[in-house]
Amino acid sequence: xxxxxxxxxxxxxxxxxxxxxxTDVDFEEREGEGEGVFEYGSETRLEHSEGCIVLRMRIGxxxxxxxxxxxxxxxxxxxxxxxxxxxVDSLRELANMVAGGCHAHAPGSDWKLGIPxxxxxxxxxxxxxxxxxxxxxxxxxEPAGSAALEYLSG
Amino acid sequence: MAYNVLMVDDSGSMRKVLLKTLRLSGFEIGQCLEAxxxxxxxxxxxxxxxxxxxxxxxxxxxxxxxxxxILRQKELFSNTPVVFVTTEANEERLKLLMELGAxxxxxxPFRPEEIGALLNRIMGAPDxxxxxxxxxxxxx
Numbered sequence: 001x002x003x004x005x006x007x008x009x010x011x012x013x014x015x016x017x018x019x020x021x022x023t024d025v026d027f028e029e030r031e032g033e034g035e036g037v038f039e040y041g042s043e044t045r046l047e048h049s050e051g052c053i054v055l056r057m058r059i060g061x062x063x064x065x066x067x068x069x070x071x072x073x074x075x076x077x078x079x080x081x082x083x084x085x086x087x088v089d090s091l092r093e094l095a096n097m098v099a100g101g102c103h104a105h106a107p108g109s110d111w112k113l114g115i116p117x118x119x120x121x122x123x124x125x126x127x128x129x130x131x132x133x134x135x136x137x138x139x140x141x142e143p144a145g146s147a148a149l150e151y152l153s154g
Numbered sequence: 155m156a157y158n159v160l161m162v163d164d165s166g167s168m169r170k171v172l173l174k175t176l177r178l179s180g181f182e183i184g185q186c187l188e189a190x191x192x193x194x195x196x197x198x199x200x201x202x203x204x205x206x207x208x209x210x211x212x213x214x215x216x217x218x219x220x221x222x223x224i225l226r227q228k229e230l231f232s233n234t235p236v237v238f239v240t241t242e243a244n245e246e247r248l249k250l251l252m253e254l255g256a257x258x259x260x261x262x263p264f265r266p267e268e269i270g271a272l273l274n275r276i277m278g279a280p281d282x283x284x285x286x287x288x289x290x291x292x293x294x
Contacts, residue, residue, distance in 0.1 A: 015263060016263045019263035019264065019265060020171075020262070020263040020264075068167070071167060071171060072167055072170055072171065073171075073174050085166070086166070086167050089165050089166050089167040089168075090167045092165060093165045093167060093168050093262075096165075096212070096241050096262070097241055097262045097263050099241070100240075100241025100242070100243060100261070100262060101241075101243075101263075103241065103242075103243040103244070104243035104261075106243070109244050109245070109246045109247075111244065112244070113212055113241060113242065113243075114212075115164070115212060115213075115214055
């Protein structure tokens with residue numbers, strides 16, 4: 001998966017947060033730092049005839065409320081009033097756009113973007129998945145979430 | 155002039171963002187219908203007059219490509235402007251959309267001014283709204 005490196009993931013995540021969520025994040029040096037302590041998960045698949053790449057994201061509740069408020073144009077001071085359905089939907093769209101950005105780096109025309117999903121709760125693991133790359137990100141110095149790309153052979 | 159708009163996207167929050175973007179771009183919205191996939195959209199269009207359709211590509215049940223293919227077979231909607239707002243990056247699929255009669259597409263993530271500029275080109279600038287206006291610095 002030469003086209004998908006940590007640098008690509010960083011670039012895509014930055015662009016999506018800045019453009020759609022009006023938020024800048026900093027990235028952590030260690031892969032997946034903070035993973036497991038975030039309340040929400042989202043996932044999208046990039047499918048290929050020979051296998052698929054899964055984008056898995058974990059997002060902390062406070063950060064999720066803030067970016068959802070920004071996304072919907074709600075005053076950040078009222079982020080606590082964001083409805084759970086809107087929050088989960090916004091995180092689905094986040095995974096969709098990040099996976100779409102990764103898709104743009106994929107060579108050839110055989111890759112197809114799947115339907116994203118998001119949920120509140122723990123991380124879902126697939127033991128057959130092989131980690132391609134991953135990173136954590138912070139907002140205002142606090143851990144905000146993580147993202148990882150995993151490969152599942154067909 | 156107020157436009158009747160149909161938004162087709164499986165994300166309710168994205169539909170809200172698109173509606174807000176249209177308004178910020180100066181488009182007066184009359185009736186705004188919302189559907190979460192192509193099948194719902196086609197059912198909703200029966201008996202309605204729509205000036206503009208904004209649609210996603212990747213949706214459950216019926217995707218944007220199939221939706222457009224069927225829509226263009228309907229005489230009433232054979233020329234209705236359809237703009238896709240999508241994460242689709244596959245050039246062949248984007249080309250197919252244009253061949254099927256899409257009016258244009260915008261990749262997500264997008265800046266509000268990109269949508270405004272494209273719609274200005276397709277629909278004509280909204281009343282009192284200069285086509286070249288940028289929404290940079292707006293409170294979007």
